[in-house]
Amino acid sequence: MYIDSKKRMKLLFASSNEHKLTEINAILPHGFQLISLKEIHFHDEIPETADTIEGNAIQKATFLADKMNIPCFADDSGLIVPSLNGEPGVYSARYAGPQRDANDNMDLVMEKLDQQSDRSAYFTTIIALYIHHKVHLFEGRIDGTIIHEKRGNNGFGYDPIFVPNGSDKTFAEMTTEEKSAMSHRGKALAKMTEYLKRIG
Template identity: 50%
Template sequence: MRLCFASNNKHKLEEIRNVVGGKIDIISLADIKCYEELPETRTTLEGNSLQKAEYVYDHFHVACFADDTGLEVDALNGAPGVYSARYAGEHRNSDDNIALLLQNLRNDTNRRAQFRTVITLVGLEAEPVFFEGIIRGEIIHDKKGISGFGYDPVFVPEGHSRTFAEMTLEEKNQLSHRAIAVKKLAEYLRNRTV
């Protein structure tokens, strides 16, 4: 089975291919010659992932899935949430986003947070199909590690002592929010083709 992953993020593409393995051929936007920025104008993770997947399906006529991920911090009432990538501005700089997050949490003792990913699959069924992955954890006070991307250097998943950025890709893929959602997608696709 061949599916397009509606993202220009090479890190996400690598993560997803790693989780799915060789069972499903995951092609990129570049493979279908889609070079434009996909729309993300909705106010929820579900809305954005659906909007991106439908855009690719409608314009390129290929079955695809898209994701949207947010870091939801308890003390910030779920922020930055759907605005995680542009928390510190439209330039989407991870270092700036982390700096603003740590500044906003400087006086909080509650550092609990979760990463939440929503994946939307379109083009295989009459209606879109949604998959969700959540990993709880906490925000530490300073960045640690050099792997991963986004907020990985300040997020320690529950039951662990290292940030996502201190883990290898393989370690992160055993427990990450995106890996949980992708495993649900892969299981759905396997069951569908049996």
């Protein structure tokens, strides 16, 4: 059941976020087939109530694993700004309120940083993979800087205000391939796929 007709391992992704699906599809090696919740007509709300990024990833993966007989994984990510005491962190998606509006979230971060000299930040992603009745965790991180204005139309979330170290572009100014080559999610996914290749 885990392998399709082209001998690719099936992996169910515990997210309905189309932006994440696009990014992960661009990164995932040829030996794997990503299955979305939409493809299996799964419309239940997946809980995301932990107080840590790691906890949310585990919660989502185990919730789906309890319902499906297939390897599944979930990710949770956050923007960490040291001069804001680690905010927005686990609350990144709803930082400015329950409306989960990306522009509101970015505006609030830039407003709070207005009087700060240290604008360093980093994105972190934790992927929780549930396979063979166990959870395995993989982490990715990318350091950078929060700029003073929004730039670019690609990506999602805080991408228009985040410039990774070593680049002069925001994530939102990069192509999917450029972003995936250095992103937190790309690094975590690479670790997961290497693990899956090792266990066969």
